[in-house]
Amino acid sequence: MVRRRVVKTSANGKKRSYSCNHCFSQIVICGECGEMFRRLHWSNRGVKSIVWRCISRLEPTGQECHARTVNETVLExxxxxxxxxxxxxxxxxxxxxxxxxxxxxxxxxxxxxxGIDERLQRLQKELLKKATNKEAYDEIADEIFALREKRQQASMDTVQRDEQLQRITELQDFIKDQPSDLTVFDEALVKRWLRQITIWDDHCTVELKSGLKVDVER
Incomplete structure (x- = not known):
């Protein structure tokens, strides 16, 4: 259910959601128009291959795009x-x-x-005092509601920060402990480490979930 939620809103406002299980799905992005790339089975002069192509070149998105088609082996x-x-x-x-x-x-x-919790406690005491004295407390109540929303967002941010720290430390351990260069593509590494691959005319930018970015000429 989490993976099927909206994962990207395109430049034309269209919401893109989960579509397949492939490790590159939803993370290959066009550097020219910002749309996602879609996986296709390609046949060129009788030679079959699997390629990734910008959605703007496959369906009307309201954007003119000249992004190149990328063979899946190139992405790997x-x-x-x-x-x-x-x-x-x-x-x-x-x-x-x-x-x-x-x-x-x-x-x-x-x-x-x-700090939000401390402010909430003070306001709640003040609200109770004003209510007891039959004084107007609308402004205090509005601030309490706003702070509760802010508190909820802060809790969500804390979870996200903890996840980010975990991803960074795990990548540090991987870099430190990996004895040699990779020789073959590993789909599990994509799912574990990669956030996005942006396709440009002359290179690709690989962005990891830890925040690191690496440019690869292709």
């Missing part, structure tokens, strides 16, 4: 090269991951729910 090689780039320069990317951890922690400190 892009992923292998991106991960090997991380493994080939461990110190640089480990330092970037440490910086990402610091950013997440700073964000958590700035958006803590503790």
């Amino acid at each position: 090689n892009v992923v292998v090269q991106a991960i090997n780039t991380l493994l080939g320069d461990k110190s640089t990317y480990q330092a970037q991951l440490q910086q990402n951890i610091a950013k997440v922690i700073r964000s958590a400190q700035q958006n803590t729910a503790d």
Whole structure:
């Protein structure tokens, strides 16, 4: 049910949702128009292959797009090269991951729910006092409702930050413990580490869930 929710809103406002189980589904994005790429079985001069093509080139989206068609084996090689780039320069990317951890922690400190709870307690006491004295308390009630929504959002943000920290630390361990470069494509790594692959004319940008980005010429 979670995977079938809306995963992307296109530039033309159309909501795209989960469509298949393939590891590249919903994460291959067009750098030109921002649409997703779709998986197709292709036949060119009798030669069959599997390719990925921008939706803007397959259906009317209101956008003119000239994005190239990408063979699935090319995408697989892009992923292998991106991960090997991380493994080939461990110190640089480990330092970037440490910086990402610091950013997440700073964000958590700035958006803590503790301050909201303290303010809610004071307002609730003030509301009770005004209600007892039959004084107007509409403004206080409105602020309480607004703070409760903010508190709920803060709780959700905390869960997301914890997940982000876990992804970063897991990637750090993977980079540190991986003894050698990858030689074959691993679908499990895509599902575990990748957030998005953006297709440009002359290269692909691989973005990991930890926040790291790697450009691969293709």
